[in-house]
Amino acid sequence: DKLDTINICDVLDTPERKKQYRISKVNSFDLYEQKQLTRHHHNLKEEENVYKNRLQKCIDIVFPEFNKLFNSKYGTVYMNILKTFGSAENVANTDIRTIRKCFEIEGRGNRISLTPERLKECARSSIGISSSAEVIQIKHLTAQIELIEEQLTEIDKKIEEFSIQNNSPILSIPGISHFSGTSILAELGDISNYSKPSQIIKFAGVAPLHYESSQFNAQHTSITKKGSKYLRKTLYQIILPVIRHNQVFYKYYQLKISQGKGHRCAQGHCVRKLLRIIYHLLKTNQQFDPQLLR
Incomplete structure (x- = not known):
């Protein structure tokens, strides 16, 4: 109708910083x-x-x-x-x-x-x-x-049919199944929309919360829990199998425990490490290799 036409023209004619719009692709x-x-x-x-x-x-x-x-x-x-x-x-x-x-x-x-x-x-x-x-x-x-x-x-x-069709490199990570892999990919969307790993960490809501008031700056805070709750739920469901099946993640988890971190906090550190690896695999289309982890 007329209102739709006016709105479409208004969006297309307005500078991007004022009224953003997204171009939908077939894979979306x-x-x-x-x-x-x-x-x-x-x-x-x-x-x-x-x-x-x-x-x-x-x-x-x-x-x-x-x-x-x-x-x-x-x-x-x-x-x-x-x-x-x-x-x-x-x-x-x-x-x-x-x-x-x-x-x-x-x-x-x-x-x-x-x-x-x-x-x-x-x-x-x-x-x-x-x-x-x-x-x-x-x-x-x-x-x-x-x-x-x-x-x-x-x-x-x-979901398994979609996962086989996606053929994503994140399935090469031990502990990630067809369901969890598909859930992560679907929630993240097009990886080209992210320019650095910290952006998907923030999107998952697992980044540490920054709290500052006057001269006080909190050193120990919880995660933000912003972004996709489904992505965050999937990540916390799979992180224990990932830790169990990979020696590098297990040592990283034990390191955080030895530093005085609680179980849930140590899990959060491992989740952020996992997201950084997922970002790298999706960007480079590279298979997971535990020998390359440090």
Whole structure:
């Protein structure tokens, strides 16, 4: 319409320093799609954690001994029992043949040491209370968690396709997966928009906060936490695997600990080091080589 036409002409005719505009390139649309998918993944994981916390609350009420029977939570048998019975009382009053059906697993998954007989015995001696409301919630929450898991599987498959298509050198860094690598690239955008590593450190919000008041200049401050929270979250999720799989990062982490830094602070130093390496790899299109690190 007329207003759009006037606004476009105004932007194009105005000096860049007063009213900036960006030129969209073809690859920016690919990065947009990747950003939407990786952010959706982050949001779904947060939503899943909320449901899992609510599920654990319900389990503590109706069958508090349940989690101790399993080495890990949310496996196939674990979820089958919750969906089918929902409480210790229901397990205790059910025929053993029905319970055994929950233990039937297709495929090559690891088998658990728990037996149907042991489960029923624990259910009979459980101190959990009988609550039909909690049982309904457990069944609904397990369904929600399984739905989110299916959605995450679909998203991860598409993200992996994008990652293979990108063929980015940052995937050569041990500890960075298809998802985390794609998330970092999508949040950073075109690397040519940055002229030095400190700019992406600032964009990730992991730069030390500068605080100054009158004659006082703070020496120990937290990170700014400005910029992309999704990028910052991804970096802190992968930094421990990176430290674990690379001797140089491990020694750098131990150095910061020996200097009196806390665990989280030492992680922050490693995150900034990682971002400087990522910047170099993307600028030079060079594969990661731990022998070149100092």
